[in-house]
Amino acid sequence: MDKTDRTILAALQNDARLTNNELADIVGLSASQCSRRRTQLEKDGIIVGYHAKLDREKTGFGLTTIISVTLATHNSENSKLIRELFDSLPEVIEAHAMTGEMDYYIKIATKDLKSLSSFINDKLLAHEAVQHVKTAISLETLKDTQNIPIGQ
Amino acid sequence: MDKTDRTILAALQNDARLTNNELADIVGLSASQCSRRRTQLEKDGIIVGYHAKLDREKTGFGLTTIISVTLATHNSENSKLIRELFDSLPEVIEAHAMTGEMDYYIKIATKDLKSLSSFINDKLLAHEAVQHVKTAISLETLKDTQNIPIGQ
DNA sequence: ATCACTATGCAAGCACCTTGCATGGGATTT
């Protein structure tokens, strides 16, 4: 992976709909070569996928919440259970195992406070492995590019 | 925006490279109509953009950190400054103004602990508006679909 | 200096996207 590849990656992070002709202008190669490089980056698993980004407000999922989850007991069984729980819940759009006193950070997308409340009570706290949660609601999303700074 | 539109949105969230023919099979319309609906969803700002998702490890940005930022003084000037700061830092891939005792949650993508350390010290703590930060490092990303659960 | 291998550009064939046009379905009004 050379500088040209990184330029392609940065460009496609910003706009996955770029044609190979447009990519060619950006990186200074022919369109066919851009096509080949892009295909290779996909094969190598460097490009994982292409996703449409939706407006959270307009789609009715404007509420973003970050929840810290603490396990009841720290063992591999509970760890496995909690992963399966996060996997199975579509409201969980991101989940991390963390350092520090909080075991997991998860990001939640819901319609409103009512659905958030039922998510926490019925899905999270109802689970045997979960001991405690700490909820922080996003008042405003200031930035939300998940783009890694590969171009810089 | 009807049920068909939501199906299209859910499909494009998962795979932005779907052709209109493939979309047509999914939603049960013709390809031309899928094209028209998709164009309209873009015009309405419901589809904000299309982005390639990259492998964090393979691109060398495997370190994810969540930082709570507390302001020195809560006034509109500092609020403005902190927004501009987050905007200008490419390592900040997500930023929220939060409820609770912590003012901002930001998500950071860096290559390693060294670059994280210099980010915190030279970029964050060096800023006049920042009083205090609390750092939590992701040991493992369990889930990272930013897809809103519009299909469910 | 030679050889081998990879990257590249060009061109053609193919797939896909877009848009004009005609049709059909649904809702509203009389």
Add this chain to the structure above:
DNA sequence: AAATCCCATGCAAGGTGCTTGCATAGTGAT
């Protein structure tokens, strides 16, 4: 209930973009 209007839809054609075979240039090793 009938008529009318409007919007969504399907079809087809024209144009655009993507992919791949082939020949060539560039690069590195021996």
